[in-house]
Structure formats: structure tokens, C-alpha cells
Amino acid sequence: MSGAEAPRRPTIYDVAAAAGVSKSLVSLVLRGSPSVSEARRAAVLDAMARLDYRPSQAAAALAGARTRTIGVVLDDFRNLWFVGLLRGLQEGLSAHGFRIAVADGTLNAHVEASPLDGFLSMRVDGLVIATEPTPAMRVPAGLPVVVAGSRRGEVPGADVVANDDRLGGRLATDHLLELGHRRIGHLTGDGGAAQLRAEGFRESLLAAGLRAPVVRGEGSTTEEDGYRAALRLLGEAPGTTALFAANDTMAMGALAAARERGLRVPEDLSVIGYDDSPIAATHLLRLTTVDGRNAEVGAAAAERLVARTATEPSEPVRTALLTPRLVPRSSCAGPRDG
């Protein structure tokens, strides 16, 4: 408090005084609490900017000892694309003494506005968002956050480590085109990843000079959705010789639809999925698919998180896109009349 003291970093008290609010309210803003009004949040963020306040250290001090745990928010446990991501995260994080805890966004939806809130109260050292980001996902200043897997919605302040879904959509479609298919349908659904894959599909078909393809989306991307969408698509376009499904789970449903219509795979109908999930690799499916390299995405996300915990939060956010690759198995072949 003496005028003779050395220049020092601003504290949370300085921010509170400059913003005309209490220290507790600054703390709430730091934690990303949804209970703070937008006006007061803006005042606090403005004070932080004016004072060049570095929230990471104060946030850590406020939260007390950290847990060396990274929280991972997934979309749906039934869609197994995340298994590789978790393996990559675990391998990358365990070398630095971090562990992983997982939450299914849908599962906790009744309890809290954002599935992030639970992890924040559990004092995680960082977050991985591997689901569709929502506006309710407020990230506290200074907490390392990575959006991983697909480049979907934006989360301000979060790094992105993803596979290039649009390119993957092109890879899948080009594979079918190279096999000689010209009547190709696409099964898609809601969500940013599915939309990017559908864009890649359209790009490849346009580049091949083919007319607008049949694209079927019925909502979500479950096996049931894939089954229903494939039945409708094959009914509306019976000459279709190949299907590209937005993920392996939908492709599984497409295989069931093909069987129900008496179509052999791959002799009468080729089916390609996306994700290279454990289901695709089973002996039963042997599904040709696109590998989003989720283990490598997880490892890279782990690296970003570890780097973030050691650096200033003011470092600009980065987006890293990994190149997906085709995994040919037994569910695709040339068309019979091709």
C-alpha cells in the first residue's frame, strides 16, 4: 500500500476496485459463472484489460490446489468415435501426470446449464470439448480449453485440434468415384462435423461433373437414423450403387437397410463410413471408412493443454487440422455395371 513499493502485478482486488464490484464477483467472472449479468461481466473484463490483469495465476490461487485432471465433454457414449481420442489424450497427458475424467453432455443436461460447470466445480486443470459447442459453454479466463475432434462451433478462447472433416468427406466420395460409382447417396445429420463432411461430399461430386446428389438427413446420426435414411434414399433413388454415411454408426444402419432390401454389400451396394471407430474394425462389419486420426488428434490436444498450463493465457489461440486418411476394408467395391 506504500507508494515506495516496487511495481507489482495487479491483483483481483485491483480489478474489483476498478470495476466497482466485489472480489467475489470478479471471481465469478473468472470461473465463467452464468449468474453474472452481462453488464457487470463487461465491466470486469474491461477492468482486467485496462489493468493488464493476468487472470490465470489468480484463478489458480482462487481455486486452490488443482487436481491434475482434464475434463472431457463428449456428445454421446454410443457413438464410439471418441475411443481413439481418449487413448491419444491419455497417452499425451499421463506423461505429464494428468488424468482424464469424462462427461456425456446429454447425460448431465438436466443438472446444469452447461456440462462444463460440473468439471469447473471439480477444479479440473483443463477441458477438452468433444461435442457440439453451445452458447452456454462459457470458458473461464485462464483455463486451458481445447475443442477436439471436429472443427464445429466456436468456443471463444479455446484452441482447436481437429481432423479436416471437409477433406475427409472428399476422400470418402473420391474413393467411391474412383471405384466407378456415379449414383452415390449421402446419409447425414445434424451437427457441425456432419455438415463439413456433407460439404466435402458435394464438392467432390461437383468436381466430377455429377448432378446434385441425393442427400438424406433425418436429425441425429445414430444407427436408427442411418437405417431410416438409407431405406428412404434407396426407395427414392433405387439406382444408387454407393452410400457415404456421415459416421460409422449411421453406416451400420445403412448395412441393415441394404440387407432388408436384398442388396448385397459390396456387390450390389458399397457403403463407406467415417471415424474408423471400433465398430468399423469389427470382423462383422469390416467397414471401409475414413480415419479422422483421433488418437493423434487426442495426443495433439494433450500437447496444447500441457503447453497452455505452462504459458500465459494471452497467447493467441491456434487451430490445427490433421489430414484424415482412407481405410479400405470390405464394404466397398466397383458397381456391377461399372
Add this chain to the structure above:
Amino acid sequence: MSGAEAPRRPTIYDVAAAAGVSKSLVSLVLRGSPSVSEARRAAVLDAMARLDYRPSQAAAALAGARTRTIGVVLDDFRNLWFVGLLRGLQEGLSAHGFRIAVADGTLNAHVEASPLDGFLSMRVDGLVIATEPTPAMRVPAGLPVVVAGSRRGEVPGADVVANDDRLGGRLATDHLLELGHRRIGHLTGDGGAAQLRAEGFRESLLAAGLRAPVVRGEGSTTEEDGYRAALRLLGEAPGTTALFAANDTMAMGALAAARERGLRVPEDLSVIGYDDSPIAATHLLRLTTVDGRNAEVGAAAAERLVARTATEPSEPVRTALLTPRLVPRSSCAGPRDG
């Protein structure tokens, strides 16, 4: 400290004094820390017993504010039996304002001796153990813990809410017997749940007066294990007309093995699984299976946890076994020569 004060409950300080250790060490014992020697742990537990110390309140006070989160430890994310369990837990817990965080025991194995340690440092309000318990799983006194899904190894101090796997094994086998099958094989693997199901299988066959059946276990219970075990079993006992797999994931591998040997399901070979997982219900598999009623198991486990958080930890532990039920779909029929 005055001799005139009213009788009061013993505190952590009383326990520390009686055991001749520090308060911090009592706290470590309460948290189940593995860093305490067995001798000192025994001295603390002995002092607690002599003083009739009730650790739950003190443990809660020590840990400070709780997180209203229940930690769930799973065995393997690829085996989807747990999806119903999580749904039941979520529905039961959210009504009381609790959320769920999940860890895969295998995934965090490199980071800590026990996957419980992570959740403990995250100050969970309770634990669900839905994996094979290990001796490293030390449960802190006063923390509500439920072993859920299958009655596998013992966790001292934990309640058990499970499906009756032995009875389920009988249900599956009796279904095949009632369809007329007499040459039935079983695909099994490591783990307490698989062992109980195999016991049920043997009991039913013995009760039917059939000789010792072919049972194949190759280690774990993945799709790959089911595929390999089924191929070997069908090679060694080519007259087999029905297979009971220890879970739906192994059954999926058995379906692939049947196809590879040119056997139609169910015309040439009936296949029954266990768990009624999302995979069994797919249009592609339509797998006859045994429903362990995991959503109800989850709801009952949630009820036990909520009750435990409101009662004294001295209440004796309980075991509740739910009766599984058969789910007939399209993968079983009578034998062709039956």
C-alpha cells in the same frame, strides 16, 4: 476443554491424540490415501473404533464444499453395456442435484494406482464402481460407494446393486434348450461377471442332463475374442447348433465367425448375447440377449448413494440383486434337425 461441558461427539483431534498421530495423518486415512503405512492406518482405525468416531461428517468438513458429483469407474468404453447404467444413474441422481463424471479404469491405469484416486482428489460425493474391483481400490471411510452392474469382487464398505448374472446365464441357456438345442457352446472370458454367467450356463446344462459343454474363453471379452473363440469352438465341435456369448460384444464376433464358416443365423446357428447393449438393439444385429436391467440397476444404485449421503456410514452394507430377463430378437431359432 472444560470438564463441565456437555457430552460431545469425538473430533478428528481426539482421534489423532488417541492414535498418537497428527490430524493430517487421520485425514489421509479418512481419504484412503495409499501413502499411509499399514501400522499407522491400523492405529487410526483402532482409535476411531474406541472413540466411536463417525468419520462421515469430519470427512466432509475436511474436504470442504463437495461437488455434488458422483464418480463412475467403468472397465472399457468399447463395451456398451454401461450406457443403460449411466442413464439410470443420471435419472436417479439428477433429481437430487447430483451429476456424473466417468473414468475408464484401464485408461487412467498409467497415472495412478487406483482409478478411484483421481475422483477422490476431485472431491466427489460418492463413487460407482462398474468394473472389476482390485485390491488397490481403497475406499475412504464415510464416502458412499456402490459396486454396480455385476456382483464381482468385494469392495469393503461398498453396497452392491447388480443383476443376477448366474441366473441370467441360466435364462440364456434355458432359452436355447427350450428351442430344442442340445449341442450348445459357450464363449466366455476373464472377469467376475463372465464367470457367473458361465456358472449359470453349466447349471442349466447339467439340469438338462447334458454332458459337459464346450466352453471357450481366450482372455478378455471383446469382439475379436468372441470371433476367435467362436471359430475355434465351431472347429472343435462342428455339430454345435447354438452359442451363448458372455456379452453382446463377443456375440457380435460370433456372428462374424458364423458368416465366415458359411453358417446362417439363426437357421444354422443360434447366437445369444448378454447385456442388451445398444449394439444388440441395432437393425443390423437384432441380437437375442439377456437384459441385465442396467437402467434399473443404475436407478437403484443412485438411490443407495443418495441414502448413504444422508445416513451414518455405520449402517451395514447391502446387496441387491435384480432379476435379469430374456430379450428375444432374431438371432435364435430352433435347430434345423430339432
